[in-house]
Amino acid sequence: MTVPKARGEGVVMLRDVARAAGVHLATASRALNEETRWMVSEATAERVTQAAIRLGYQPNPIARGLATNRSYTIGTLVPDFTNPLFPPIMRGIQDRLEAAGYTPFIVNTDNDPDRELLGMRAMRARQVDGIISATARRDHSHLDEVLEAGVEVVLVNRWLPDVPVSSATADDTLGQRLAVEHLINLGHRRIGYLSAPLDYSTGYERHEAFHAAVRDAGLEVNPDLVMVGDGLSEGEGTRLSAALLDGGSEPPTAIAAANDLLALGCLDALTEREIDCPRDISVTGFGDMPFAARFQPPLTTVRIPQYEIGAAAAALMVERLAHPGTDPKHVRLEPELVVRESTARPRDGE
Amino acid sequence: MTVPKARGEGVVMLRDVARAAGVHLATASRALNEETRWMVSEATAERVTQAAIRLGYQPNPIARGLATNRSYTIGTLVPDFTNPLFPPIMRGIQDRLEAAGYTPFIVNTDNDPDRELLGMRAMRARQVDGIISATARRDHSHLDEVLEAGVEVVLVNRWLPDVPVSSATADDTLGQRLAVEHLINLGHRRIGYLSAPLDYSTGYERHEAFHAAVRDAGLEVNPDLVMVGDGLSEGEGTRLSAALLDGGSEPPTAIAAANDLLALGCLDALTEREIDCPRDISVTGFGDMPFAARFQPPLTTVRIPQYEIGAAAAALMVERLAHPGTDPKHVRLEPELVVRESTARPRDGE
DNA sequence: TTGAAAGCGCTAACAC
């Protein structure tokens, strides 16, 4: 073990505050702690508080955590914070958590189930009080492990129907329906779909919603025009689009993507083939990532309230920590269609 | 205080490992700890290790931290992780730190000096072993406070000439020079500049580099064409560009921006005025943010190795923690000009 | 080489 930082070098501890206020250490602790303040007389409480402020006392959460078996830390698992959809969510989480005295602990999982498991374990090792995860898959073995250990879990952006944990998500069904109906209203009849992995609740739900929306319009889904991806990158979008366009069947007049990045990749595939968007093929994204309005063409997409989703997830966590054992809640926030220039009426009208 | 999580419910502790291996708690501790393993006989060490693995022992870093006065946690201050330049840096930091057994603790400061100070304090309260900051301003009162407290600090992306802390940055001087020389080589003579706040080392350095590069080419800088911003947003870029374009003096044929976001804002200002980029005015950015190639027009900019900068900063931190008191080091990574379509020869050639 | 025992800074029964 390397030399620990010099101890007590001017760092004021509870002991110092107690001494300054002329009370016992324990009394000082009670006076300073919101939830035990009532045990102490007004006067002493005030005296201790003043002393604490005067000395610039900063409680040591490590010691407190050891004593209370709580860390006031919330692990946050994010699949990839390089995906522009996530930073706003993280902001929401952080702001709301900090307001409640918790600190988030952000870990990137790279969308890799192994790293995810490692991340979860690392968090447990760090004694997090809860885990907010944006990485849930429909196969949730990791989650179960953590849940069994009694760690509070809240899902953000994703959700799992058969697991009793709270979640904050956008209404993906409505969102995807909005996009498809927009396309149908423009006159499109042959609509392709670029799906996110069905393993993600978001991917699954949007996929179902696409089918439902098409059918509800009295149309049929052509299975050759539906491609399911392995991930959510631009590259994946390009790959899927290539498969769709070069598949031999008559090309669609519009393509709905389950995610903006997929849509961006699709745009690339179209450009490569000199297919004009939106003249030849319309494209919709999902998410309304930052800068979506600046792409060529500006992307028609479904806006989801990212910051709010993060904040809601954090709120759920804080609530559950305060009242453990209550029933899980599912917050669903409403998405909104943002029409820009990647969609238009089909060329040979209807 | 709400009910702490049930204690010891099946959680294996050092005590259990010791018992299983038939040794004293202290011996088990020594056997499991890399740096004290030598004090223990081969055989016991092995026995303890096996027991630990068999029982699935996970040390409790909280307790360890309390005893060693170390947290194995590194605070990471980021001005705004919604700015697409930062996520890759954070990835670099996280990956490198984790490899060394540390965990980053990311906090967003919103570029607000007050939140910055709060963040620093929160980190100290959490007993971080060090702070990696991407928020340094040339006025660095906060930093001093932390430094005095003996916390290791490493600067990332920014640096401070007069403060003895290590840093990992891009060579901003070279980068900005690359962009300006590119413009000059295209034939531009009237070049405007959108500067980042001079309070940021990056802003200051690029600003100086712009002037030097123009002068070295035998040209003169027109002060009316240099605008210094208050921040790094698109809105700020639009505002500065408006001031520059509507300022009354003859407009430039090219504008160099100290940052991609500023450049994006500039593009908006041009569009509003129906000035074509690059036909009428060329624009360069700085940073090569993700998706920079997708904007209208694709942005000519200076690529900085973001991930590597983050990783380098983390490496510096790990090194300093292992060998405190060594001299600070400054790692400067080389940027690269990426020519895309926002720059062209000036219209009325030279 | 190992065991015993004293803390790290704080909270929480339990007395007074």
Next chain:
DNA sequence: GTGTTAGCGCTTTCAA
């Protein structure tokens, strides 16, 4: 109301 006294799970002297 406030003081006493045990710990929380681990590391680290000090002895043996």
